[in-house]
Amino acid sequence: MYKTWLKTISEISHISPEALENLITSTIVVLCYLGVRLGFKRYIRGKINSKKLAEVATEVIPSLLRLLLLGALLGIWLSGQASVASFFAVPDDAMEKVVASIYVYLAYIAGKLLGEAFIGIRYHLDVDKQYSVRKNIQISISILCVAALFKIWIATTADFSTYLGLLSAGIAIALQDVIVSLVGWIYLLTVRPFKIGDRIExxxxxxxxxxxxxxxxxxxxxxxxxxxEQPTGRILSFPNSFVFRNMIANYNTGFDYIFAEMPIMVTFESNWHKSLTILEDIVKVEIGQENADASWQIHRAARTMRLSFDNFEPKVFTSVADSGVVLTLRFLCRVREKRVVEERVWKRVLDAFAKHDDIDFAYPTQRYYVNHIEGKAEAGGPAAAGAPVPT
Incomplete structure (x- = not known):
């Protein structure tokens, strides 16, 4: 009955029975897909209360259903590979390889979607972990798909040898920089001079x-x-070959702290002893709490590299410049908190110095110095303390 009906419609529409049967089957598959998708949407609204699961379900599962639909339609229309091969005027074995490659690509997309579902459920709030797991999944799936394509298209050793010879000749001539970048990628994954999230120069x-x-x-x-050193908002991209041609300075290797210095200048007439004491108290209060963690990280890093940090305590060094006495605060701070820490210290310094009349900040100024009036007695100044000041 079905075949008689199919033959009659084929004669009326001038479509081959095989194509007409494929069309009917495809229509049924599409209707089933629409029904499943509609039922799934209603199920999500009524049964899934978790926001995390609902997000994953609404994003990943419809995409998987579309992939299944596409795979089913390809299976229906490419089931007669001989006729398709003759239509495109390609050999049957080549057509088989094309079809297999299409299914590999669909499997690649499905794998990525399943990976996204796993990441969304397992690491819903951990952005850093999401990125690293996603990259690992993509690399693994890509390697498997490339291996599958090699198996499909390079069936014999002779084919592989010919392909490899031609590929090597082309690469040796034209892709030197690309090869170095590929080797650089392997170097970055194995030696790991830096990793995602590190600050480097x-x-x-x-x-x-x-x-x-x-x-x-x-x-x-x-x-x-x-x-x-705050972010500018620009993304800079470098070929992986740069790791072999340039020096890399890593701010995070071993420990997450760097030494920072803040020079503060007071006038020669200021009470610099009092200024020194005030700054030492401020830096100990503001920075001292970070020293325990920094010290632990540095001692841990010293197990694998030679580090010669003898003293981690914040310190104030004294020196002299043209315009006054320079008191330089030296302390450890986290790599990305340098500006925040400096702002906090500066606020404390400004508040503290404002309370003392005998402390003034120095800045580039010009003044005249009259030695016989201001100088020391032994250096050509007034003859003795209390002597009349010459006019």
């Missing part, structure tokens, strides 16, 4: 590493025209 540029790809790495630029 390379080729005169500073920034926080945001991504490491097969051929390049990227970082969020800091400093430049922005004070105190």
């Amino acid at each position: 390379i080729d005169g540029n500073r920034g926080d590493i945001t991504d490491i790809k097969l051929l390049q790495f990227s970082m969020l630029e800091t400093g430049n025209w922005i004070q105190a």
Whole structure:
């Protein structure tokens, strides 16, 4: 009955029975897809109360359903590979490889979607973990798909040898920089001179590493025209080959602290002893609490590298400049908190110095010095204390 009906419609519509049967089957599959999708939406609204699961379900599962639909339609229309191959005028074995490659690509997309579902459920609030797990999943799926494509298209050893020879000749001539970048990528994954989130300086540029790809790495630029190494908002990208050609300074290797210095200048007439005491008290109060963690991190790092930090305590050094006495605060602070710490210390310094009339900040000024009036008695100044001041 079905075949008779199918043959009659085929004669009327001038469509081959095979194509007509595929069309009917495809229509049924599409209707089933629409029904499942509609039922799934209603299920989510009524049964899933978790916001996290609802987000994953509404984003990932419909995409998986579309992939299944596409795979089913491809299976229906490509089931007669001989006829499709003859239509496109390609050999049957080549057509089989094309179809298999399409399914590998669909499997690649499905794997990424399942990975996203796993990440969304397992690491819903941990953004850093989401990124690292996502990259690992993508790399793993890509390697598996490339291996599958090699298996499909390079079936024999002879084919592989010919392909490898031609590929090697082309690479040796034209892709030298690409090869170095690929080796650089392997170097970044194995030796790990820096990782995602580290702040580095390379080729005169500073920034926080945001991504490491097969051929390049990227970082969020800091400093430049922005004070105190704050982010500029620009993303800088470098080929992985840069790691072999430039020095890399890593702010986070071993421990997450750097030494910072704040020079504060007071006038020669100020009570610099009192200023020194005030600054020592401020820096101990504001920075002292960080020293315990910094000391622990540095001692831990000293197990694997030679570090010669003898004293981690904040300190104030004294020196003299043209315009006054320079009191330099030296202390440890976290890499990304330098500006915040300096602002906090400066506020305390300004408040403290404002309370003392015998302390003034120094700045570039010009004054005349009259030695016989202001100088010391032994250096050509007034003959003795209390002597009349010459006019």
